[in-house]
Amino acid sequence: MQGAKTKVAILGFGTVGSSVARILLEGPAATELQLTHVFNRDVARKRASWVAHPATENPLVWTEDVEAILSSDVDIVVELAGGLDPAGSWVRRALEAGKSVVTANKKLIAVHGIALHRLARQHGAHLFFGAAVAGGIPVIPGLQQGLAGERVQRIEGILNGTCNYILSGMEAGGEYGPMLAEAQARGYAEADPTEDVGGFDARAKLVILSRLALRANVPLDAVRCRAITRLTAIDFDYARLLGCTVRQVSRAELGAAGEVTAMVGPMLVPLRSPLAWSRGTENMVLIGGEYGGDVVFSGYGAGGHPTAVAVVSDLLAIAHGSGAVELPSKEASVSSDLHLRHSVRFVVSDRPGIVAGIASALAREGVNIDALLQKPGHAKSSLPFVVTVEPCAGSALRRALAEVEQMDCLLEPPLEMEILESD
């Protein structure tokens, strides 16, 4: 620690990469870590935008040649390129060369995390990924270090800042399209927002959390995702009637036999629940444990600086020889059949017999109606209403709804959402 600084290379010099560089140069890590290499395509452009920074005093190598870094004396490689390829092969080769790796790449860790950890151990290197879930919120160190002794039974998270920005904006009166456009204008959402609004980004994070917290290996495509794209102001109106709001929730629960129920999608969240308190691009993770009850972490889950704090903290942990507590995880059978209350929103051209038709379809699948809500003020030609049902398997409900969809008075497919309980 007192001798030479730990040498760090950054692969991928976008928003997060340049924040990492800034914190490495001016933050509490500056005395211990030295940024030596920056890799990016078209690196000259990146370098030009960096000129006025004190970094230029460093003997910093700017390169488009990743081989130059992998064969250098760099101690830790920070992988911020994202995606499975070529980032995955860079990470593998760095670990094989005995270099430790810090990555924010949730997809890579969700899909190949276990194999990469094995590789790291074989080569005496470390693999840290604190920035892969919930950016600046220390959920991963909190789980790996602080809750290692817990038996975690349940994870409920708001893991995608883009969806939370859109949905908390809709809660405040916005509509989906304009809120998405606003998120795109602010740089929170991509031109193609599918990864975020479809639930796929959050799903990769939920898979990582399930491994660390539930100690269960959950395959990515075993987790059902429901997009937030069909939500309208009406859904928030009805949510309020139920004492709830709507959030994109990533939920995983461990059953008595070690099976996992996991799902990502818009769900009704009681206004009393911490999950309802998240605003804008905030993230929140609730960890429910057998011994210690619920622990909640919240903060900014994305953005250059918060994510960079997680990366630099991982770098410091490696430099201080502070390995993660890695408890073994097991293969788990996975379903997305959350056994919860549900709400179903219908939009119909009103005529007699609709409710009877819905009720009998639900009854045939053993799903019990809890309440029927219909707010006044809508035209009969396009009438929204909501049916809430008692706790049931989502699959039974969906079978019933597939039948209901055959009714020609339905103007769009029913939209079902789980209703989370508050404690």
Add this chain to the structure above:
Amino acid sequence: MQGAKTKVAILGFGTVGSSVARILLEGPAATELQLTHVFNRDVARKRASWVAHPATENPLVWTEDVEAILSSDVDIVVELAGGLDPAGSWVRRALEAGKSVVTANKKLIAVHGIALHRLARQHGAHLFFGAAVAGGIPVIPGLQQGLAGERVQRIEGILNGTCNYILSGMEAGGEYGPMLAEAQARGYAEADPTEDVGGFDARAKLVILSRLALRANVPLDAVRCRAITRLTAIDFDYARLLGCTVRQVSRAELGAAGEVTAMVGPMLVPLRSPLAWSRGTENMVLIGGEYGGDVVFSGYGAGGHPTAVAVVSDLLAIAHGSGAVELPSKEASVSSDLHLRHSVRFVVSDRPGIVAGIASALAREGVNIDALLQKPGHAKSSLPFVVTVEPCAGSALRRALAEVEQMDCLLEPPLEMEILESD
């Protein structure tokens, strides 16, 4: 890791100690950690109440002789006796014998933490104290691992579950005396509740957090404590008028020159702030960082099981060779002069000239009145009202109030509280 289990002794077998034993025997640590010794005075009684547990299958030594443990081949000593003595000397001797120590002893760590860390390093041992602050909430690992790269500027915490139980109960309509009695009946408060309600318990935790988060060494007695004992239902009425509630807040902030402003006491917390969401014995810690913004941790800060989770997690970290990231902390000049808006509640026997007298005393100290609030329905012979003032140094306000106290119409000393801002 694959070989012999790490041997653990527990010193102090009360609520937390027996929870630690239970989790060690049945939780995720059972394959790696072995409880070998339990020390307590009158240990036969403790042993008797433990009989039916599977622990008895273990070759477990129950002893009243701490020397037997310190001279044994135990790897890690868990100190749960509390207080400075004799716990401090046990911890020192364990470290000197090269044994690692896990402790929940906030006072010992607040007062002697730096020296004990030095001692641990000298003897190649570890000292972990994740349970000393906010029990089951992984704030300490979150700070040491997950926020090591952050520049933390501000800590705001609800660090005492007893006070939070009393104050959230008063928010719901209770009065101080009955709520304290209820807390005592439930085992949340001691017969002499001074440590909790006077702020001294929370202060030790704030000192520890300041060292880890602000990297500032704050002497315990440099931090002002104001008790919650004088609060009444009236204070919650007026808080609501201001869009706030009242919580015991522990707050420390780093100034531009490295100075620290720190204080513990009842403060007005905006209802929009996460701190207002804590209920019952919950704890909450807000860490405000330069790079990543605010991160909030919440959960159960006390009680046997949550505290034991933190202890067992520390044991696992040591067993896995996962040391804490220890960044150096500096001596800091400390004041308790929070420069914030304040509210002051007066109770007077009403007569002309009172407000004029208060206003001129405040004006002489350069304190500007913001608003005067007086709820109807109180008798003139015992009239409560509240004055809020613009941001000012607490010391200037207190000088002005010392002068106001000379007015013979005051039925009790004025009660001042800081008003925290919400973001």
